[in-house]
Amino acid sequence: MRIAIFGAGAWGTAVAVHAAGQHEVMLWARDAALAGTLRSGRSNPRYLPGVELPTAIDATADLDRVCGWLGDGPDSLAVVATSVAGLRPVLAALAGRLHPGIAGLVWLCKGIERDTGALPHRVAAELMPGYGHGVLSGPSFAQEVAAGLPVALTVASRVDLLRIAAQRAFHHGAARIYRSDDVVGVELGGALKNVMAIAAGICDGLQLGQNARAALITRGLAETARLGVALGARAATFTGLTGLGDLVLTCTGDLSRNRRVGLALAAGQPLPEIVAQLGHVAEGVPCAAAALTLAAQYRVELPIVEAVQAVLDGRSDPAAAVRGLLAREPRDERDEG
Numbered sequence: 001m002r003i004a005i006f007g008a009g010a011w012g013t014a015v016a017v018h019a020a021g022q023h024e025v026m027l028w029a030r031d032a033a034l035a036g037t038l039r040s041g042r043s044n045p046r047y048l049p050g051v052e053l054p055t056a057i058d059a060t061a062d063l064d065r066v067c068g069w070l071g072d073g074p075d076s077l078a079v080v081a082t083s084v085a086g087l088r089p090v091l092a093a094l095a096g097r098l099h100p101g102i103a104g105l106v107w108l109c110k111g112i113e114r115d116t117g118a119l120p121h122r123v124a125a126e127l128m129p130g131y132g133h134g135v136l137s138g139p140s141f142a143q144e145v146a147a148g149l150p151v152a153l154t155v156a157s158r159v160d161l162l163r164i165a166a167q168r169a170f171h172h173g174a175a176r177i178y179r180s181d182d183v184v185g186v187e188l189g190g191a192l193k194n195v196m197a198i199a200a201g202i203c204d205g206l207q208l209g210q211n212a213r214a215a216l217i218t219r220g221l222a223e224t225a226r227l228g229v230a231l232g233a234r235a236a237t238f239t240g241l242t243g244l245g246d247l248v249l250t251c252t253g254d255l256s257r258n259r260r261v262g263l264a265l266a267a268g269q270p271l272p273e274i275v276a277q278l279g280h281v282a283e284g285v286p287c288a289a290a291a292l293t294l295a296a297q298y299r300v301e302l303p304i305v306e307a308v309q310a311v312l313d314g315r316s317d318p319a320a321a322v323r324g325l326l327a328r329e330p331r332d333e334r335d336e337g
């Protein structure tokens with residue numbers, strides 16, 4: 001297969017390294033200088049230091065070159081590896097450049113578009129009608145995937161041929177790829193786990209204990225499923241890789257950027273300083289507000305997300321936000337509100 005990956009951040013580069021074990025890969029970087037480093041230095045020191053790029057990976061900053069190289073056949077797959085904020089401009093640039101005869105388009109981002117409250121599949125449907133498209137998601141840190149450590153992911157699409165193509169592209173080596181047609185459930189699980197990871201970082205930073213963290217993860221999963229079902233997702237999706245799996249990893253793993261945001265907030269650091277120090281996008285920061293807008297439309301309660309947003313926008317300090325959650329009225333565990 002030929003696989004074009006649009007976005008040369010940590011995750012895009014890691015997926016390129018993995019895919020190159022079996023296929024030809026071209027990696028597009030917005031920054032021409034970064035593309036040159038990828039091509040000549042065989043590394044991405046800015047976003048994924050210490051990882052050598054296989055010779056099967058070419059790199060460029062020329063969109064027309066990538067799309068021309070990808071061609072027009074069913075053995076060609078486009079992968080968008082930007083943040084949620086970058087998805088719309090990249091898809092807009094690809095519209096009219098990608099041939100509709102390719103197997104389709106897969107995105108890797110996890111979040112909700114801030115201005116519109118749209119999940120990524122809605123953005124893709126708006127900008128790329130006529131193309132098969134879907135999402136590849138699951139519990140995965142870029143550094144571990146690039147190192148060839150085992151990982152299990154899910155590709156979700158309503159197009160069976162695209163699901164099969166994505167499995168063919170990535171189901172090899174140490175990666176196991178499962179299929180799903182629940183696009184909404186897979187996307188929402190990946191989006192809200194980032195917000196819950198900020199909450200988990202706050203919990204750990206305040207030294208509230210492992211009991212509290214377990215409760216937070218469990219109730220965070222309940223919130224995610226509640227909103228997901230309201231949006232038409234299947235409840236069972238949230239007990240799978242892209243729900244529970246990704247939630248546990250992001251809330252407990254030391255490589256989690258969103259968890260680090262929560263830890264820093266608990267330590268009293270201002271949010272702009274935290275984001276600047278990360279050097280990478282922490283999707284949970286913009287996603288919290290977008291999720292609350294979406295929840296209001298469907299009249300769904302998201303108390304943990306509300307508490308996180310109150311801390312992010314400075315209306316509450318972390319300790320007060322925790323006290324507010326603990327002071328909520330008692331209820332039945334299965335009461336979905």
